[in-house]
Amino acid sequence: MCGTVCSASFPQGAVVTLTQNAAPGSIFAGWTGACSGTGGCTVTMNAASGVTATFAKVTRTLTVSETGAPSPVGDAPTQGGV
Numbered sequence: 001m002c003g004t005v006c007s008a009s010f011p012q013g014a015v016v017t018l019t020q021n022a023a024p025g026s027i028f029a030g031w032t033g034a035c036s037g038t039g040g041c042t043v044t045m046n047a048a049s050g051v052t053a054t055f056a057k058v059t060r061t062l063t064v065s066e067t068g069a070p071s072p073v074g075d076a077p078t079q080g081g082v
Contacts, residue, residue: 014045020053029054 010016018041020028028038034049035041043049 010045012045016043016045017041018043018051018053020055022055025058026055027058029056 018031018035020031020041022028030036030038031041031051031053033051034043035051041051041053043051
């Protein structure tokens with residue numbers, strides 16, 4: 001398990017499988033570098049390699065609807081003058 005950045009050494013030809021694990025409130029957005037897309041990430045260590053896992057915060061939209069007659073706001077004019 002890594003923090004923001006981590007590094008490890010592997011023997012030549014080793015097959016390394018990386019797994020994404022989004023924190024609560026986040027989603028996995030994808031891999032870049034030696035892996036790409038949002039599927040699995042397996043790297044064969046034939047040379048030094050780098051992989052970046054990108055995560056994004058989950059946002060939610062709240063829609064508010066009003067039903068019925070609108071409520072008056074402020075001073076409404078009265079009938080018959082002042």
